[in-house]
Amino acid sequence: MTKNFNTYIESPAVDYLRNLCLREGVLRHYDRYVDLHCKTAQQRYNDLISKHPDLFSLFPLKDIASFLNITQTHLSRLRKNI
Incomplete structure (x- = not known):
């Protein structure tokens, strides 16, 4: 089993996929x-x-604000301006 696994890991196709990812x-x-x-x-x-x-129906505002690297207050202002 180990020999087959090592052959699979060293495969050019697996190497290509790993590099692509x-x-x-x-x-x-x-x-x-x-x-x-x-x-x-x-x-x-x-x-x-x-x-x-x-997005706003899927996640809470605090998580969206965190993802945007802003405060919840700032996010509320941005949403209000649109």
Whole structure:
């Protein structure tokens, strides 16, 4: 069993898939970092709502505010302005 498992792990297809997943994860984290440091709270909010319009029915405001890296009060102001 161990020999078959090692052969599977060293397979070029598995290696390719592992690298693809790693690259996608790194790119996702990089995009999140850039968004948090280069976009305004309003831009982050607008992007989030455009991608996930039903978000407020799925998660509490405190979690959405935390994801946007803003306070709940600021999130309420942003929602009020739209």
